Amino acid sequence: MRNSQRTISRCYTCLECKSCKNMTKRKFESGDFVFQSIGECSECDGSLMVTMIFGEIIE
Amino acid sequence: MDFTSFDLGEFFGIGDDFLSEMMMLIWILPIIIFVFYGQRIQLIISSNEIKKDIDKLEKFKNDSRQKLIHYIKNTLNPKDDPVKKIDSFLEYFTIMPVDLDPNGIIPKINHLIHSREDFTRLQVKSLFNEISDFELTKVHNLLEIATSLQLFHKITRHLYLTAKKQKNFPLILPLQMMIPFIMEEANALKDAVESMKNGQPMGDGIGPMVVGEMMLGVSKQNASFETVWAKSEYEGRELLLVKAEGPNATVGRPGEAIENIIPQKKPDLIIMIDAALKLEGENSASIAKGFGAAIGGIGTERFKIEEVAVKNKIPILAIVVKQTIKEAITLMSEDIAKQAKVVRNQVFEMIKENSKSGEIVMIVGVGNTLGVSQ
Numbered sequence: 001m002r003n004s005q006r007t008i009s010r011c012y013t014c015l016e017c018k019s020c021k022n023m024t025k026r027k028f029e030s031g032d033f034v035f036q037s038i039g040e041c042s043e044c045d046g047s048l049m050v051t052m053i054f055g056e057i058i059e
Numbered sequence: 060m061d062f063t064s065f066d067l068g069e070f071f072g073i074g075d076d077f078l079s080e081m082m083m084l085i086w087i088l089p090i091i092i093f094v095f096y097g098q099r100i101q102l103i104i105s106s107n108e109i110k111k112d113i114d115k116l117e118k119f120k121n122d123s124r125q126k127l128i129h130y131i132k133n134t135l136n137p138k139d140d141p142v143k144k145i146d147s148f149l150e151y152f153t154i155m156p157v158d159l160d161p162n163g164i165i166p167k168i169n170h171l172i173h174s175r176e177d178f179t180r181l182q183v184k185s186l187f188n189e190i191s192d193f194e195l196t197k198v199h200n201l202l203e204i205a206t207s208l209q210l211f212h213k214i215t216r217h218l219y220l221t222a223k224k225q226k227n228f229p230l231i232l233p234l235q236m237m238i239p240f241i242m243e244e245a246n247a248l249k250d251a252v253e254s255m256k257n258g259q260p261m262g263d264g265i266g267p268m269v270v271g272e273m274m275l276g277v278s279k280q281n282a283s284f285e286t287v288w289a290k291s292e293y294e295g296r297e298l299l300l301v302k303a304e305g306p307n308a309t310v311g312r313p314g315e316a317i318e319n320i321i322p323q324k325k326p327d328l329i330i331m332i333d334a335a336l337k338l339e340g341e342n343s344a345s346i347a348k349g350f351g352a353a354i355g356g357i358g359t360e361r362f363k364i365e366e367v368a369v370k371n372k373i374p375i376l377a378i379v380v381k382q383t384i385k386e387a388i389t390l391m392s393e394d395i396a397k398q399a400k401v402v403r404n405q406v407f408e409m410i411k412e413n414s415k416s417g418e419i420v421m422i423v424g425v426g427n428t429l430g431v432s433q
Contacts, residue, residue: 011259011390033306034260034431035271052399053260053430055390 010056019046028053098228105228105235109219112238116212119249123205124149126252130201134256135194137186144186148179148202149209169359193258196285196308197429200255204248211245247385254390255308260430262386266332267431268399269406270302270424274433283319286311287433293407295416299324305428313354313423314363321367326421328414329368329375330406333425334395337381344394345381346402348409353377354425376409378402
């Protein structure tokens with residue numbers, strides 16, 4: 001029951017660079033979807049991909 | 060024991076004085092009231108509680124309708140005012156096939172469900188001059204949510220009003236037992252509207268998320284309506300990957316897809332990945348493995364998969380990620396999203412343990428693939 005009373009407050013998008021595996025997290029933007037190529041990595045110019053979109057849980 | 064000296068007046072507190080008469084009233088009156096009006100009192104108390112929930116359901120129903128209309132009017136570009144059409148969609152009903160003779164009922168249900176889906180899709184399309192598949196599937200899902208909430212409200216209100224009209228307490232008991240479950244589902248549906256509008260993945264999308272990553276970088280083909288498949292390879296085994304076509308808000312038709320693929324490529328093993336409702340006491344996002352076709356819904360898709368698997372003697376293994384109904388249809392939680400990697404590793408372990416090099420393994424990601432591509 002405790003779990004079902006949780007509410008999700010904020011949605012985040014996780015990005016991972018295919019080359020250097022650098023991971024970043026930012027707020028969800030309209031049009032984001034999982035496994036979408038989303039520009040270049042700021043560290044190594046590799047391709048960035050959305051690996052996860054999830055809600056932050058607040059008890 | 061001498062019963063002849065038993066004093067009835069003394070037993071009921073009846074005496075000569077005023078205090079004793081009052082005591083008698085305190086004793087006897089509630090008994091008389093409860094004997095004759097007990098059920099009515101219980102009916103009033105129970106129906107007051109149920110009425111509060113029905114008011115909540117009405118609010119959910121109106122809110123979901125309003126949000127759908129607002130979304131269509133403000134985000135999409137409808138031809139005309141969509142309100143009249145939306146209201147008429149909400150009133151559509153489905154008459155299930157007669158089940159007195161259940162033989163052959165599955166194709167009938169299948170036909171009915173597909174006809175309803177096709178009809179709704181056409182009706183939604185007719186609202187716009189042009190609409191992308193992504194937005195079309197989202198509006199279709201939002202319409203289903205609003206329709207379900209409308210149905211919940213109508214049925215509970217009917218049972219409540221019937222019990223009140225008949226002044227029949229036992230009639231309200233089934234509703235009293237069911238209302239917490241109805242409210243849990245209604246709450247989940249109400250919360251699903253926001254993530255659906257935003258195109259964000261839901262907990263049910265864990266199966267497509269696992270298979271979607273396995274499909275990256277390989278060419279995809281159409282397997283059936285809104286369902287794709289791809290070939291891949293893992294440690295000498297050929298993998299046939301199946302999932303609904305993302306990032307659209309659809310579950311696809313995996314049963315039909317498997318039926319179509321199996322005559323071309325007979326797999327030696329089928330592994331299905333899906334979200335499953337957790338039991339009370341179980342942890343959310345926990346993983347369980349088992350046997351059989353892991354797929355929900357009305358049962359027609361599962362029937363097709365079981366039929367074709369039995370016909371070709373293909374074993375079916377399942378991996379499920381446990382979650383509540385709310386987690387399954389609202390924005391995917393972090394715990395569930397993080398399990399995608401774990402499930403993928405478990406699928407590979409399962410492949411190694413249950414198949415030999417050179418064999419073909421089919422992996423099916425079941426669930427709504429909204430916000431999850433491939």
